[in-house]
Amino acid sequence: MKYNQLGESDLKVSEICLGTMTYGHQNIIEEAHQQLDYAIAQGINFIDTAEMYPVPPRGETQGRTEAYIGEWLKKQQRDRLIIATKIAGPGRPFKWLRGGDIKVDRDNIKQAVDDSLKRLQTDYIDLYQIHWPDRYVPTFGQTEYNPNFERETVSIAEQLEAFADVIKAGKIRYLGLSNETPWGVSEFIRVSQQLGLPRVVSIQNAYNLLNRVFDSALAEVTRYTNVGLLAYSPLGFGFLSGKYTGDNTPENTRITLFPGFGQRYLKPNVSEAVAEYVKVAKKYNLKPAQLAIAFVRSRWFVSSTIIGATTLEQLQENLGSLNVVLDKEILAELDTVHTRYPNPAT
Numbered sequence: 001m002k003y004n005q006l007g008e009s010d011l012k013v014s015e016i017c018l019g020t021m022t023y024g025h026q027n028i029i030e031e032a033h034q035q036l037d038y039a040i041a042q043g044i045n046f047i048d049t050a051e052m053y054p055v056p057p058r059g060e061t062q063g064r065t066e067a068y069i070g071e072w073l074k075k076q077q078r079d080r081l082i083i084a085t086k087i088a089g090p091g092r093p094f095k096w097l098r099g100g101d102i103k104v105d106r107d108n109i110k111q112a113v114d115d116s117l118k119r120l121q122t123d124y125i126d127l128y129q130i131h132w133p134d135r136y137v138p139t140f141g142q143t144e145y146n147p148n149f150e151r152e153t154v155s156i157a158e159q160l161e162a163f164a165d166v167i168k169a170g171k172i173r174y175l176g177l178s179n180e181t182p183w184g185v186s187e188f189i190r191v192s193q194q195l196g197l198p199r200v201v202s203i204q205n206a207y208n209l210l211n212r213v214f215d216s217a218l219a220e221v222t223r224y225t226n227v228g229l230l231a232y233s234p235l236g237f238g239f240l241s242g243k244y245t246g247d248n249t250p251e252n253t254r255i256t257l258f259p260g261f262g263q264r265y266l267k268p269n270v271s272e273a274v275a276e277y278v279k280v281a282k283k284y285n286l287k288p289a290q291l292a293i294a295f296v297r298s299r300w301f302v303s304s305t306i307i308g309a310t311t312l313e314q315l316q317e318n319l320g321s322l323n324v325v326l327d328k329e330i331l332a333e334l335d336t337v338h339t340r341y342p343n344p345a346t
Helices: 029-041 064-073 106-120 156-168 182-195 217-225 270-283 288-298 312-323 328-340
Strands: 003-005 012-014 016-019 046-048 082-087 125-130 172-178 200-206 228-232 302-307
Touching (some): 016 029, 029 064, 029 312, 106 125, 200 217, 270 288
Parallel strands (some): 046 082, 172 200, 200 228
């Protein structure tokens, strides 16, 4: 396992991060703990969760993922692990979360941090992330910015001032963004420098062979701000594993269990692109999932690749990507497919 410095923090994160958003819905607590034990044994020191997990988000399950992790974490050597979680933002109909008024303001930040600490059964969170911006931005498959959707928002300065307080209190160590835009990253950095407030060290955005929009503007921004990418969904909702190719529709997957979930992976040209990427994997005797994860790991702006699994066997296969190094020939073939089917799942 390789470890990378995360932005301008002193966190050295494993190049693979264990994602946990299925814990408490698709995975029972015993399965969650089995995955956590296995991941740590393989050298993973980085675990990512969120206050709204598991997904799909529901009032009756909210917080269960953190609670499952907390029952495991209390038995671990805490200082050897890097725990990341997230605060939900506004714009979603989550009436069951703090009464539905979930803007990223001082009161919500304090309450969300305290609640996560309690569920995680720990005194501090290493990386605390804004799950999606407080302001309106296109997210989760939306691609066009529409000024008509703009809403009243908490200023970035006010958000950073509130986070400064919980950092000073020792409750969180570092701050990160998620599902952010180039303007958002730049503005968070600018305001923090101008006002002497905490600097964000990471951005957690989707990145995979079906969605490489990070390659352009965001890559440039993170290069000059030293903000590391935590790439989520490296398998494109499981599509890049090849399990949905042809007429194959496996049971007990997110796509079959939760109709309407993951719509960005049902867009035109996704299945055609996946079929071509699977062909490249087979040509080089690689498992499609391992090829897809190895590609994300190979990108210069990726600090850690977040993988998630519903079975231990899937987790083992995904971690097999650590043994895969893509040469120039394979990367060129992947670029050829990308040129033919550019970013079909944005």
